[in-house]
Amino acid sequence: MKSSSQKIEKNFFLTKIFRRIFLSFSISITVLILVYSYVTTGMEKNVHIEVLHSKAMTLANSIVISCNNAMLKDDMSFIVEYCISIMKKNSDILDIVVTNYQNENIEVKHNSWKMFNKLNEDLTSMQKSKEIFKMHFNSKLNANVFHYSYPVRLPGIKWGYIHIFYSLKGYYSALESLYKSIAVLLGLIFLATLLVSYIMSREITLPILKLTKSADMVEQGNLQVRADIQRNDEIGDFAKNFNGMIEKLEKSHFELEKQVKERTKELEELNSILDEKIKVAIKENSQKEQMLIQQSRLAAMGEMIGNIAHQWRQPLNTLSLIMQNIYYSYESGDLDREYLEHSMDKGQKLTQSMS
Amino acid sequence: MQSRYAVIFLLSFVLSVVYADEHKIIAFYTKNVARASEKDVKLAISQVLQANTMETDLIVNEVFPKNIDDIINGFISKKYAIITINAVDFIANYDRLAPLSSKIWTLSKNQNHKYSTYMIVVRKKADINSFRFKTVAFLRFSKMQEIFFESYLFEKYHHGIDYFFKKKIPFDSSSKMLIKLFFSKIDACVVSKEGWDLSVEMNPQIKEKFKVLKVSKAIFPDIGLTISRKGEKKVSQLYNKMIQKRISIAKVNSILMIYKARAIVEYKEETLKELFALYQKYLKMKKKYEKQ
Numbered sequence: 001m002k003s004s005s006q007k008i009e010k011n012f013f014l015t016k017i018f019r020r021i022f023l024s025f026s027i028s029i030t031v032l033i034l035v036y037s038y039v040t041t042g043m044e045k046n047v048h049i050e051v052l053h054s055k056a057m058t059l060a061n062s063i064v065i066s067c068n069n070a071m072l073k074d075d076m077s078f079i080v081e082y083c084i085s086i087m088k089k090n091s092d093i094l095d096i097v098v099t100n101y102q103n104e105n106i107e108v109k110h111n112s113w114k115m116f117n118k119l120n121e122d123l124t125s126m127q128k129s130k131e132i133f134k135m136h137f138n139s140k141l142n143a144n145v146f147h148y149s150y151p152v153r154l155p156g157i158k159w160g161y162i163h164i165f166y167s168l169k170g171y172y173s174a175l176e177s178l179y180k181s182i183a184v185l186l187g188l189i190f191l192a193t194l195l196v197s198y199i200m201s202r203e204i205t206l207p208i209l210k211l212t213k214s215a216d217m218v219e220q221g222n223l224q225v226r227a228d229i230q231r232n233d234e235i236g237d238f239a240k241n242f243n244g245m246i247e248k249l250e251k252s253h254f255e256l257e258k259q260v261k262e263r264t265k266e267l268e269e270l271n272s273i274l275d276e277k278i279k280v281a282i283k284e285n286s287q288k289e290q291m292l293i294q295q296s297r298l299a300a301m302g303e304m305i306g307n308i309a310h311q312w313r314q315p316l317n318t319l320s321l322i323m324q325n326i327y328y329s330y331e332s333g334d335l336d337r338e339y340l341e342h343s344m345d346k347g348q349k350l351t352q353s354m355s
Numbered sequence: 356m357q358s359r360y361a362v363i364f365l366l367s368f369v370l371s372v373v374y375a376d377e378h379k380i381i382a383f384y385t386k387n388v389a390r391a392s393e394k395d396v397k398l399a400i401s402q403v404l405q406a407n408t409m410e411t412d413l414i415v416n417e418v419f420p421k422n423i424d425d426i427i428n429g430f431i432s433k434k435y436a437i438i439t440i441n442a443v444d445f446i447a448n449y450d451r452l453a454p455l456s457s458k459i460w461t462l463s464k465n466q467n468h469k470y471s472t473y474m475i476v477v478r479k480k481a482d483i484n485s486f487r488f489k490t491v492a493f494l495r496f497s498k499m500q501e502i503f504f505e506s507y508l509f510e511k512y513h514h515g516i517d518y519f520f521k522k523k524i525p526f527d528s529s530s531k532m533l534i535k536l537f538f539s540k541i542d543a544c545v546v547s548k549e550g551w552d553l554s555v556e557m558n559p560q561i562k563e564k565f566k567v568l569k570v571s572k573a574i575f576p577d578i579g580l581t582i583s584r585k586g587e588k589k590v591s592q593l594y595n596k597m598i599q600k601r602i603s604i605a606k607v608n609s610i611l612m613i614y615k616a617r618a619i620v621e622y623k624e625e626t627l628k629e630l631f632a633l634y635q636k637y638l639k640m641k642k643k644y645e646k647q
Binding site: 075113 | 540
């Protein structure tokens with residue numbers, strides 16, 4: 001029994017039930033985690049974009065608030081200075097472009113600034129009545145950027161636009177970091193999932209296998225077998241009930257066997273007596289039978305003798321008649337030789353048929 | 356250079372002057388000390404002095420007279436071992452102070468060159484006559500820039516700043532002045548060559564749009580002058596040692612940070628003479644043309 005249990009513990013992972021439970025657990029958990037990761041990553045992306053949007057909007061508002069007077073006076077120098085100070089404090093901003101209604105446009109980068117008149121397609125396409133943003137590759141800046149466009153409205157006039165170009169390096173770096181973290185986490189969770197699935201499958205499979213093995217042995221007639229399962233759950237209760245059931249079965253079987261033995265003994269005794277009786281009866285019957293046979297034989301012989309006598313009586317009568325005929329013929333004088341020979345011949349034939 | 360004050364950096368110098376057995380007094384003129392507040396300057400000086408006193412076992416007293424004449428007279432009367440004053444104050448009292456001076460140091464804003472070069476910049480299409488009743492800009496606390504610019508005007512047009520310009524605006528940096536000039540918010544400015552180079556690098560349009568009327572020699576101290584009195588060899592030695600071996604470097608750096616300076620450099624006598632010559636020439640022209 002012990003070696004059987006060890007064998008089960010050694011090879012339980014080869015069983016179908018273990019594989020099914022293990023695969024069910026691991027696949028379910030993995031799918032859940034993948035879905036969660038996918039959703040989380042999407043949310044994280046949106047959060048980063050929202051943060052960039054919020055930062056850009058706050059910055060554009062701060063430019064408008066701080067440069068309000070300068071904008072009203074068309075003092076672009078103040079705006080340039082302010083934008084330079086912003087650039088010094090924000091390394092993730094690649095470019096700030098401020099355009100105004102007089103087409104006096106300025107562009108401030110980290111190490112340069114300039115004034116220009118003609119707006120390119122990239123800027124004009126982003127100048128809408130509402131603030132907008134887009135993420136794209138900017139060939140001029142040779143970088144992936146978050147381009148935010150903010151319309152500047154001063155009392156009574158549409159003054160111009162503020163374009164802020166944030167570098168997406170931080171965004172991609174954060175995403176890369178997130179992906180790496182998730183990959184590492186997924187790897188760890190996957191390993192943990194395998195381990196947990198293994199443990200859980202083992203916890204479920206082993207007792208079932210032990211019970212199955214025990215049931216097989218019971219089926220083969222071994223009622224001394226017990227499921228070696230010590231657990232405080234339903235499976236433990238089941239094993240306990242199973243063992244109790246086997247115990248009762250064994251007890252019942254023992255009682256039954258005992259009764260059978262007793263009955264067998266009684267039967268043997270009865271058989272023995274009966275045998276003697278039968279033998280006596282048979283002997284008696286045989287004797288009776290012999291007697292009956294003898295009687296039958298005697299009866300048959302009597303009958304046969306009767307039959308023979310009956311059969312003899314006929315030719316004897318015929319012979320008697322032949323003799324009477326001879327007598328009467330003689331008396332009547334009709335007796336002649338021929339008649340006599342004829343009667344003799346008939347008498348001989350009868351005699352021959354009777355012998 | 357009246358405004359630019361190298362008060363603080365001198366503190367470290369001061370420490371070296373005074374030994375435990377020698378009670379020395381260092382005087383700092385803190386009025387109009389660049390953009391740093393007088394409170395910050397005094398605090399930084401006290402910290403440097405304290406740190407150096409602990410390391411060298413010196414007894415040092417720092418004073419902050421409100422009147423420049425008190426400092427200069429104190430230096431002459433041997434009351435103060437070291438003084439820190441504006442360059443223009445030193446030049447204005449050159450005859451009295453130079454003979455008593457042993458070594459002079461200044462704070463430099465640039466590590467590549469010790470002294471500043473000034474440039475007079477206007478827009479390319481500007482005409483001197485168009486300057487009248489307009490605006491000129493200088494670096495804040497830099498009286499030497501005004502002297503340099505006015506010298507140019509006296510020399511070229513025989514009139515001073517007040518004749519051509521209605522308004523003088525102080526700025527904190529050369530690049531800010533050039534931006535204002537670019538957008539025609541001012542009409543002329545005096546900038547440091549370092550600021551000019553930086554601005555041109557940032558926006559090459561500046562070079563196309565502006566013309567440089569005059570470029571000075573590299574003789575102007577960036578921030579203040581610290582002067583040690585003759586006979587105070589220990590002071591000089593300790594100060595040099597402090598610069599070379601970086602005694603109390605953290606404290607010294609805090610002073611440099613307050614003044615936005617990069618280094619403490621020795622101001623050479625020859626350069627000082629050139630600066631004095633420029634000032635003398637300016638005074639003469641001023642006297643001559645303002646009388647007219």
